[in-house]
Amino acid sequence: MTTGTRTRLxxxxxxxQLLALGVDLLATRSLDELTIDVLAETGGVSRGLLYHYFGGxxxxxxxxxxxxxxxxxxxxxxxxxxxxxxxxxxxxTAYVDYVIANQAGYRSxxxxxxxxxxxxxxIYDETFELLGDRFFTTAGPAMMSDSPANRLMVRGWQRxxxxxxxxxxxxxxxxxxxQLVQTIAAALPAxxxxxx
Amino acid sequence: MTTGTRTRLxxxxxxxQLLALGVDLLATRSLDELTIDVLAETGGVSRGLLYHYFGGxxxxxxxxxxxxxxxxxxxxxxxxxxxxxxxxxxxxTAYVDYVIANQAGYRSxxxxxxxxxxxxxxIYDETFELLGDRFFTTAGPAMMSDSPANRLMVRGWQRxxxxxxxxxxxxxxxxxxxQLVQTIAAALPAxxxxxx
Numbered sequence: 001m002t003t004g005t006r007t008r009l010x011x012x013x014x015x016x017q018l019l020a021l022g023v024d025l026l027a028t029r030s031l032d033e034l035t036i037d038v039l040a041e042t043g044g045v046s047r048g049l050l051y052h053y054f055g056g057x058x059x060x061x062x063x064x065x066x067x068x069x070x071x072x073x074x075x076x077x078x079x080x081x082x083x084x085x086x087x088x089x090x091x092x093t094a095y096v097d098y099v100i101a102n103q104a105g106y107r108s109x110x111x112x113x114x115x116x117x118x119x120x121x122x123i124y125d126e127t128f129e130l131l132g133d134r135f136f137t138t139a140g141p142a143m144m145s146d147s148p149a150n151r152l153m154v155r156g157w158q159r160x161x162x163x164x165x166x167x168x169x170x171x172x173x174x175x176x177x178x179q180l181v182q183t184i185a186a187a188l189p190a191x192x193x194x195x196x
Numbered sequence: 197m198t199t200g201t202r203t204r205l206x207x208x209x210x211x212x213q214l215l216a217l218g219v220d221l222l223a224t225r226s227l228d229e230l231t232i233d234v235l236a237e238t239g240g241v242s243r244g245l246l247y248h249y250f251g252g253x254x255x256x257x258x259x260x261x262x263x264x265x266x267x268x269x270x271x272x273x274x275x276x277x278x279x280x281x282x283x284x285x286x287x288x289t290a291y292v293d294y295v296i297a298n299q300a301g302y303r304s305x306x307x308x309x310x311x312x313x314x315x316x317x318x319i320y321d322e323t324f325e326l327l328g329d330r331f332f333t334t335a336g337p338a339m340m341s342d343s344p345a346n347r348l349m350v351r352g353w354q355r356x357x358x359x360x361x362x363x364x365x366x367x368x369x370x371x372x373x374x375q376l377v378q379t380i381a382a383a384l385p386a387x388x389x390x391x392x
Contacts, residue, residue: 148369153379156360160383164352173344183349183390187356190386194379 022064026105084141153191218260222301265323280337349387
């Protein structure tokens with residue numbers, strides 16, 4: 001089998017490298033535009049090898065989205081110390097930066113999660129819940145007690161953040177990145193206060 | 197052509213009646229489950245006539261969703277008089293009641309709008325914008341000035357409301373309908389204050 005690789009890597013490392021490349025490509029492409037052909041051409045790898053690694057476009061998309069979701073979770077991890085609001089602002093700033101850097105892929109994932117494949121929806125939902133859970137674990141910003149009502153509010157607030165950040169990427173509406181983050185953060189205590 | 201109708205109606209009235217029936221059926225069914233066959237059986241109308249009226253399942257769905265969206269807009273119209281917060285609470289209460297009464301169809305529409313047909317997405321987007329525009333017309337709650345930043349915040353707040361109300365329909369999280377409405381309403385001034 002001709003792989004066209006320029007460096008010798010173990011199969012696991014090679015797969016990892018291709019996934020990282022897939023995530024890079026997804027930053028400026030929708031999932032529909034991220035094909036095995038594009039990866040083969042950009043990575044200098046045969047289509048045969050890619051089918052061997054990922055089983056096809058669907059398997060490739062699932063692997064790339066899992067990898068991208070893990071990136072998002074890692075990059076937005078709140079700092080371990082500091083006031084809860086500082087932790088929130090740092091995590092939210094990282095989220096905004098992530099969406100700015102990976103706009104096309106992130107936007108298409110939100111769409112795919114709502115209407116597309118069951119597996120992509122599951123990855124999206126798991127990540128969404130993981131990010132929301134942070135408010136209720138010791139590692140995250142301790143801004144509220146763990147109650148069903150507060151968990152409901154966090155869900156809604158996450159959706160608000162997603163919508164506002166994606167819309168802001170298209171039209172900044174006169175808001176700086178800092179103002180954007182401050183505003184989204186301010187909505188959370190307001191949601192939690194009423195139900196307290 | 198045998199129509200199986202029990203009453204004699206003009207074609208326009210008949211179509212209208214079938215649309216209203218479609219909206220009723222959509223309350224407890226997803227779009228996928230709302231077929232021409234289901235409508236034919238429930239309405240006592242031949243499939244041929246339904247194809248004549250709607251051109252097929254896609255055309256039927258578009259007509260029903262347009263009709264349902266107009267219903268939503270009408271039912272959530274804020275009262276013409278009163279304090280802005282009272283107007284907002286009344287409109288939001290009507291929205292919650294609408295989602296409770298039309299849960300299955302509304303949920304599937306939100307999904308279809310994100311991932312499904314272009315036309316359904318357009319109807320959804322138009323309705324979403326129409327509901328948000330209310331804050332910036334004289335008929336709606338005058339809670340903020342008309343600026344790109346405030347319009348961005350309203351978009352996010354609408355998504356928050358949609359998410360929270362749909363999740364609350366599945367799990368009330370210990371919140372009464374009134375508490376739910378109060379909480380969602382409270383988030384809006386918080387969003388607007390920071391950017392002011």
